[in-house]
Amino acid sequence: MTEGPTPSAADSSDESSDEFKFRVVLLGEAAVGKTSLIRRFTENSFDEDYKQTIGTTFASKDVSVTDDEGQTRQVRLIVWDMGGQTTYRELRRQFMKGSSGAIIAYDVTRPETFMAMNNWFESFRETCPNAAVVIAANKVDLLDSRIVPVEPGLMLRDWFQADYYETSAKTGAAVTDVFDKLGKLVLRQARAEKKSSEM
């Protein structure tokens, strides 16, 4: 994972067009697996040890997206990980600002992380009203300690009008699906906005 202060630091070294490059953020309570989901997605690896993310970091990776016209596009996701300092409202807002999409994650073994989902969703919506949202119900590999079943997750999905995936950063289950879907949604949204600005 690379570290850097601004999205432009991530952008400077490559030539892919801005049309297909998007800032997305990972949101959710501490230790739900945000950093692990990003690492699984970008490096296809997993670490059992919990190291609290210090400061804000990002990683970027391309996903292949089939758009609504059936064309395949490479979409670059610049995925931001906020780390621990999530309690300051203004910091949260700064972090979310300008994002095209968010993955909001909870840990199915800890109901309090599920209960916090609405708070994350509301503050993201406030900052980025039109951005895409995908829900990740993470750590589904922990069958014996799972407490939050699928139904409340589906309720959230309907309530947020978001997509819902049951993920495991450990086994990799559905992790690619989450990011592929987010890539598809941010591209669709960007095109819808472009179209409406041309009218």
Ligand code: GDP
């Ligand atoms: P963050 O604070 O949200 O970034 O959470 P981390 O990615 O640092 O993960 C917190 C802890 O949960 C670490 O010990 C990870 O190894 C563990 N973890 C993360 N995702 C999973 C998962 O899908 N399954 C299991 N079993 N453990 C996970």
Ligand code: MG
């Ligand atoms: Mg982290």
